[in-house]
Amino acid sequence: MLSRKRPLFDGYEKEPHLHSKKCLTNLNILDIHQSSRSNKTTQHVTQRTNHSRPCTHESYANGETEQLTDTKNFFEPISSWSDTQNSGKKVLQHLKFRQATSDIFLNELVNKKFLEFHHDISEECGAEDKQHSWAVIEKQEEIVMYGPYYPNYNNGEHSEDTIIKQTQELLDSETVSEDWKVYVFTMNSPCLARNTEPCMLNLLQKSQEWWSMYRVKTHIGYVRCWGFRGTKENLFRDLNYKQVDCIDQTEDHESYVKAAEKSSDLNALCENLYSAVKHLLRSENLSFPLITSVQGQDWRTYFKSMKSIYECKPEDEKKVLKQEVNIVIEAAQVLLSEKSKSFRDNLEKGQAFALCEAFISQVSETTQDQMRLMFQQCWREMIQDKYVEFIREKLTEDFNQCTVQLFIKDILDFTKEFLQIGRIQFFEEDSKAQQVFQ
Numbered sequence: 001m002l003s004r005k006r007p008l009f010d011g012y013e014k015e016p017h018l019h020s021k022k023c024l025t026n027l028n029i030l031d032i033h034q035s036s037r038s039n040k041t042t043q044h045v046t047q048r049t050n051h052s053r054p055c056t057h058e059s060y061a062n063g064e065t066e067q068l069t070d071t072k073n074f075f076e077p078i079s080s081w082s083d084t085q086n087s088g089k090k091v092l093q094h095l096k097f098r099q100a101t102s103d104i105f106l107n108e109l110v111n112k113k114f115l116e117f118h119h120d121i122s123e124e125c126g127a128e129d130k131q132h133s134w135a136v137i138e139k140q141e142e143i144v145m146y147g148p149y150y151p152n153y154n155n156g157e158h159s160e161d162t163i164i165k166q167t168q169e170l171l172d173s174e175t176v177s178e179d180w181k182v183y184v185f186t187m188n189s190p191c192l193a194r195n196t197e198p199c200m201l202n203l204l205q206k207s208q209e210w211w212s213m214y215r216v217k218t219h220i221g222y223v224r225c226w227g228f229r230g231t232k233e234n235l236f237r238d239l240n241y242k243q244v245d246c247i248d249q250t251e252d253h254e255s256y257v258k259a260a261e262k263s264s265d266l267n268a269l270c271e272n273l274y275s276a277v278k279h280l281l282r283s284e285n286l287s288f289p290l291i292t293s294v295q296g297q298d299w300r301t302y303f304k305s306m307k308s309i310y311e312c313k314p315e316d317e318k319k320v321l322k323q324e325v326n327i328v329i330e331a332a333q334v335l336l337s338e339k340s341k342s343f344r345d346n347l348e349k350g351q352a353f354a355l356c357e358a359f360i361s362q363v364s365e366t367t368q369d370q371m372r373l374m375f376q377q378c379w380r381e382m383i384q385d386k387y388v389e390f391i392r393e394k395l396t397e398d399f400n401q402c403t404v405q406l407f408i409k410d411i412l413d414f415t416k417e418f419l420q421i422g423r424i425q426f427f428e429e430d431s432k433a434q435q436v437f438q
């Protein structure tokens, strides 16, 4: 059995509490769609079914030794993935050299199937962006679709858990024919770290079982790479601006460590983490959009300290100054909606803003200078904060993308017989490729 006892990294982050949609996670009132295509091939299938041999455990009883060897071979390559601590390190190594960065897609035919099913489900249940899963059993005579299912984090249930349970029930309850195919859709790729067995390993194990018991091939399609995200992964959580700045200013890890030693409040990062950050900082066009980073009222809180300009002043002066400060902060809002810029550009535009006419007022020049300085300081802090937030998110995304790609590459050789897994390409992405063939 696969089991993962240790968390990937120290610390614990709570997953968002999503409530499952009523009736969708309840297996008893499961939503099973019969496709309209079902009747077209019924006759043909009936003939086929007569000739096809149902594949059960017993059918393979004679091949027991072979199966045992299969199982042994099966578990070896993924056993390293059940140790998330080590596999996390391995991913980081790859991230350092930027290996395995190409996306893994499904083959054209399977992708087309997923697009068709996705279209049907979206039409019936509406488009959905948050995590959910559905599945399809494709038979010669009919198509059985079930779902969508949503995770219920309150009881630790992931949407793939329901998919596995339901698929198992459906396969067990019927005489399975070898030409049946299982398609599992999941918005986020199945998780690789969890308090219990992660969905990716569960699905892998199940697809192997379904193959050895029923000779049914499984296809897993996802839209976004999830990897180690969730409760366990907080690799970049403690990355702060000082570290990013120090990494940016140093040539290599050695000089970075030396610089960090001289600074009293800087904990040096390991070489792999350093390289991952360095690589990202060096990438061209690293710009971040302020408008999505600084949302709602959040940005105003960065300017709270400007209160000190008027707080201790006499009442009538205080009133004027307070108004003046508020006007300035409100006027700065326009800077947030400007096009994505680099860190330096974003930093400079706030500095420049502080010098512009927005500050011309009835107050004394000394107070104006003080306001300029304070505004610039608040702006700098906000940009630094938002920048490092953006860097953390980008690294987490790259790390998890790399995780999923590496995992799939690792299992490819011994699973190709019974499993195909990859990211689904949607029409917009496909259109360019299609144009070439037209």
Ligand SMILES: [Zn+2]
Binding pocket: 158, 159, 160, 190, 191, 194, 198, 199, 200
């Ligand atoms: Zn999961």
